[in-house]
Amino acid sequence: MSYPRVLTIQDISCVGQCSLTAALPVISACGVEACPIPSAVLSTHTAGFKNFTFRDLTDDMPLIKEHWIREGIKFDAIYTGYLGSAKQISYVKDIMASVVKDGGVAVIDPAMADNGKLYLGFDMAFVEEMKKLCALADYLIPNITEASLLTGIEYKTEYDEKYIRSLLNALTEMGCKNIILTGVSYAADTTGVVIYENGNYSYYNHEKIERGCHGTGDVYASAFVGALMRGKTACDAARIAADYTLLCIKETLEEPEHWYGVKFEPVLGKLIDALK
Numbered sequence: 001m002s003y004p005r006v007l008t009i010q011d012i013s014c015v016g017q018c019s020l021t022a023a024l025p026v027i028s029a030c031g032v033e034a035c036p037i038p039s040a041v042l043s044t045h046t047a048g049f050k051n052f053t054f055r056d057l058t059d060d061m062p063l064i065k066e067h068w069i070r071e072g073i074k075f076d077a078i079y080t081g082y083l084g085s086a087k088q089i090s091y092v093k094d095i096m097a098s099v100v101k102d103g104g105v106a107v108i109d110p111a112m113a114d115n116g117k118l119y120l121g122f123d124m125a126f127v128e129e130m131k132k133l134c135a136l137a138d139y140l141i142p143n144i145t146e147a148s149l150l151t152g153i154e155y156k157t158e159y160d161e162k163y164i165r166s167l168l169n170a171l172t173e174m175g176c177k178n179i180i181l182t183g184v185s186y187a188a189d190t191t192g193v194v195i196y197e198n199g200n201y202s203y204y205n206h207e208k209i210e211r212g213c214h215g216t217g218d219v220y221a222s223a224f225v226g227a228l229m230r231g232k233t234a235c236d237a238a239r240i241a242a243d244y245t246l247l248c249i250k251e252t253l254e255e256p257e258h259w260y261g262v263k264f265e266p267v268l269g270k271l272i273d274a275l276k
């Protein structure tokens with residue numbers, strides 16, 4: 001796969017440094033072609049801004065797919081993030097079946113919740129649909145809130161390895177092949193990601209910064225996809241993405257008034273270096 005091409009389906013939040021405005025530059029910086037299908041266009045993301053616009057692009061999705069089929073356009077991987085409606089999920093499954101190459105990789109970030117709560121506008125009917133998409137994932141990248149909603153296992157802020165394994169096992173029973181569970185912290189000053197790949201668990205642990213910032217999940221998943229498509233193993237890609245996301249958070253916190261997003265741009269060079 002000398003010059004891989006990734007299809008990514010998520011929204012454009014015009015202001016907010018998340019979803020496509022992060023995914024496209026991050027994947028491009030990894031040296032990988034990134035083609036978007038915008039699921040919706042919002043004036044800003046939905047966390048912290050009021051009265052944002054929301055243009056649902058569900059009806060464009062099958063039209064874009066049909067055109068690509070006529071043109072013979074296919075992708076080495078599909079990576080999905082924030083989706084605008086439950087109906088979109090069935091279109092995404094359809095797109096996956098028709099424009100991803102045989103043996104292509106499906107990376108699903110079930111971007112719908114954090115800190116024990118669904119994002120504004122989502123409900124359990126959306127979660128039910130999302131379960132069906134997650135079942136098709138070669139790599140699923142949930143946080144603990146999303147893993148708990150998908151599996152019906154109680155959400156906990158204090159937990160042990162047994163709890164984390166119960167989430168991972170339940171996700172594999174749903175059909176997910178490999179899982180990168182983010183935001184797993186067993187100690188006050190560290191956090192990390194648990195990688196479940198081909199039946200093996202590993203944990204990449206790093207410094208924990210108390211104040212998170214919006215969009216880090218999207219930056220993480222995008223860097224993971226970029227690194228994976230550059231031929232890194234899932235463990236290496238998970239580590240590279242974690243180191244990069246940590247740098248982005250540090251960069252953001254240097255400017256306390258930058259509250260709405262994650263400053264991933266100034267450290268893109270470090271991500272490029274990590275892939276050399």
Ligand code: PXL
Binds near residue numbers: 044111217
């Ligand atoms: O970062 C996830 C995300 C993406 N897109 C929109 C969001 C959010 C999280 O709140 O609101 C529109």
